[in-house]
Amino acid sequence: MNFYSVIIGTELLNGRRKDAHFSFLNNELLKRGWEQKASFVIKDEPPFIEDIFKLIKTDPDAVMFCFGGIGSTPDDYTRQCAANVFTNGKMERNKNAEKCIIDQFANEAYPHRIQMADLPLDAKQLTNIVNNVPGFSLENRYFFTPGFPSMSQSMVIEALDRFYPKNKEKFRYFLKADCSENDLIEIMKKIPQDIDFSSLPQINNGKRSVVISVASYDKEEAKKYFSLFEDLLKEKSIAFILEDQ
Template sequence: MTPDSTPLSTSDLRPGFRLIIVGDEILSGKRADKHLSKVIELLKARGLALDHAEYVGDDPERITAVLKRAFESGDVVFSTGGVGATPDDHTRQCAARALGVALALHPQAKELIKQRMQDMALEQGKVYDATAVENLHRLNMGVFPLGARVIPNPYNKIPGFSVAQVHFLPGFPVMAWPMIEWVLDTQYAHLFQTQAWLERSVIVMGAMEVTLTPLMERLEQQHPGIKVFSLPSVDHSQWGRHIELGVKGAPELVASAYAALMAGLALFDLKLGPELVRT
């Protein structure tokens, strides 16, 4: 188990949160992924946590399989990348295939893309030509699976889209991140966890997790609402080989659980280091 100061509801109270990152450029190392850490941050700010993350290259069969699992999961899923209109962009088509539905130009997306093209023409001092080949091609970015809903893009108006609880966004962070925030704040605010949350832990020197597992299990059984975590380290610059062992939950529950944890550790011949508190 790993520590996380973000409160988690049980699965029957909220869906999980997933992230799918699409693109050969990430897997090849040409670009470094920035979405994972940011999505964790955005969720944590709302009292939520990321439950699953997955990377997939620009292979239509793999993308389709990943998206099929996403639709079937019942989780809230954010998928970044592959929603453009170039030959290596497959996400829109794969989403439709995973759902077993057709693709169609979304009326609202069409209007937003036209607005963007008009803005571009104005910026360049040109007259917007709706029949120009490049402008007709850009409309492909608004071709979504039937039944999709638009996600507004505050950066350049080119929208993303949602189907059920799976949300499709561009790969560019400057676009994707505010779009993710919009989805969270407009569709999932009822899931936000705003109650106080506390985490207390202690550094345990030289112990093995297997030795401490019975104590951890007993704490969770005897203290409902508390989560016990263990974070081992083998080469810490200050504490060397150690385990950070702790409990987290509502402050009024943490105090008694942590006292029980320390009492349990006292039965072992262990060297304890600093005690840590996170809110």
């Protein structure tokens, strides 16, 4: 699966608040063997929100976590944007969400708070442990949560534990070599697209080094292509160390 985060909040971009969603989601994914493919921090701007949703929707393996904009104030656009993109604009008064809001606020649920129960068609509930106003999901892979980390974090865990508890193991190998990336480019060109590969150059007191990472769900494949770097470094008598990361 390809995991995406969409963090909606003009106040993040103008510096009034600091984001806590990216790091939390990233950590929870890594615990389970998943990784993010992309993360978007965007303004509260409906056409742009929908453009991002449409982009993610084009990926048949997408799983999206969206943060913010599902409240009842005039600048909370996410519920309608989600409906426009994922359910052909169709919304409904979600009975489970309606009950949660009425149970929490009684008469004060009207006239505004109750609107948070108007969700895209066939939305499923995500539990809000703070004030009982639920987040929601669509197709078990698009998840919409509040902008408040105290509310959204438990929803992230709920969604991951229910639908994406554990990825299969990825085998990763690291080394750090006393050379530049340039010395290893010919080997880099031999790495197939389906192998997770990265090189991280470093300069310390004018001395160049590079950290090489090779990973795959196929252990033998990962080791095979990692060995190409080891063999070349040995052949050229370039010092390197294997790293545990």
